[in-house]
Amino acid sequence: MDRVLIRQLKIETIIGIYEWEKQIHQTLLVDLDMAWDNRPAAATDDYKHALCYETVSNRLTALITDKPIELIETVAEMIADCLMNEFTVPWVKVTVMKPGAVPTAVAVGVEIERGHG
Numbered sequence: 470m471d472r473v474l475i476r477q478l479k480i481e482t483i484i485g486i487y488e489w490e491k492q493i494h495q496t497l498l499v500d501l502d503m504a505w506d507n508r509p510a511a512a513t514d515d516y517k518h519a520l521c522y523e524t525v526s527n528r529l530t531a532l533i534t535d536k537p538i539e540l541i542e543t544v545a546e547m548i549a550d551c552l553m554n555e556f557t558v559p560w561v562k563v564t565v566m567k568p569g570a571v572p573t574a575v576a577v578g579v580e581i582e583r584g585h586g
């Protein structure tokens with residue numbers, strides 16, 4: 470299956486398990502691999518057949534900034550659910566990185582795959 474990709478989507482939000490983290494915004498970087506049949510869009514050159522990476526980016530930013538979240542695992546699962554239920558993406562790989570969370574690491578993160586395709 471073809472894929473639509475989003476790399477390093479930057480989301481500033483309240484994320485973390487500690488009290489001090491609930492008082493600040495921190496950056497998450499999200500990578501998405503979304504299964505999608507790109508042939509109808511290419512054959513017609515018609516946007517209506519495309520999985521719009523701009524619409525997806527805006528929707529996921531709104532979703533994740535709506536309320537405080539403790540775990541990046543929750544972020545990844547919310548993103549996968551949204552893509553499969555709202556955008557009918559049949560398979561997705563979601564990587565959520567939290568740069569700076571561990572001072573001795575460039576970034577830490579989680580990766581999940583959901584669906585088939």
Ligand SMILES: Nc1nc2c(c(=O)[nH]1)N=C([C@H](O)[C@@H](O)CO)CN2
Binds near residue numbers: 486539567571
């Ligand atoms: N697997 C996880 N481990 C940790 C998380 C997390 O979301 N998933 N979060 C934290 C803290 O919020 C940390 O980022 C503060 O620096 C610790 N471990």
